[in-house]
Amino acid sequence: MRFPLRPALLVLVAAAESDPSEAEALVGWSDAPLSASGEEQARLLAERLSELEPTSVFSSPLRRALQTAGPVARLKRWEVRIVQELRERSYGVWEGRELEEVRARWPELWEAWRKEPDRPPPGGEGFEELVGRVSSFLAECASMGGTVLACTHSGPVRAAVAVALGLEPRKAFCLKVSPASITILELGQEGMSVVALNDRCHLPGEAGLPWFG
Numbered sequence: 001m002r003f004p005l006r007p008a009l010l011v012l013v014a015a016a017e018s019d020p021s022e023a024e025a026l027v028g029w030s031d032a033p034l035s036a037s038g039e040e041q042a043r044l045l046a047e048r049l050s051e052l053e054p055t056s057v058f059s060s061p062l063r064r065a066l067q068t069a070g071p072v073a074r075l076k077r078w079e080v081r082i083v084q085e086l087r088e089r090s091y092g093v094w095e096g097r098e099l100e101e102v103r104a105r106w107p108e109l110w111e112a113w114r115k116e117p118d119r120p121p122p123g124g125e126g127f128e129e130l131v132g133r134v135s136s137f138l139a140e141c142a143s144m145g146g147t148v149l150a151c152t153h154s155g156p157v158r159a160a161v162a163v164a165l166g167l168e169p170r171k172a173f174c175l176k177v178s179p180a181s182i183t184i185l186e187l188g189q190e191g192m193s194v195v196a197l198n199d200r201c202h203l204p205g206e207a208g209l210p211w212f213g
Helices: 036-049 063-076 099-106 107-115 127-144 154-165 167-174
Strands: 008-014 056-059 080-082 145-150 182-188 191-199
Touching: 008 036, 008 127, 008 154, 036 063, 036 182, 056 063, 056 127, 056 191, 063 080, 063 145, 099 107, 127 154, 127 167, 127 182, 154 167, 154 182, 154 191
Parallel strands: 008 145, 056 080, 056 145
Antiparallel strands: 008 182, 182 191
């Protein structure tokens, strides 16, 4: 995807840990709040992101994303605009269910989906659909230029990086996108570049090189 407009820097923040966490359940569109550890992650993110001066700040409408954006937005007095395109992928009938329950109740469907995670879960959203709505958001960011901060979820972050790198949908699931991580894309006339991926060096015990500060 190429953008015939001035370059933009898109800072994507994956929502902090929710309760239940995505590691234990398919949270998706479920409006789970942050866990206690997620609230601490959001506070540390706020310290890291406080050095930014974005032209626009966006968030998924889901509570865990808004709660992740909240500390830095209050600190910097930023207005956060809700964007539906940043919502997590829907898991359909599996929505909000523990992984053990899904494996037990739908063993054949689970195995098929595990081998092809880009396909829609039963009644849910396929990865290509997710890529479609995220691509619309990327085009909007490119039209603005400057630095854009967006608080979203692991699925949309993978989709954005897949667009940037021209990855087949299935290959996007090789990308690790952890809670409270930062991924940065540059959107320019020559296309998109990945500046940082899954950066969590603002969290205790996480290694990494800071990309600013």
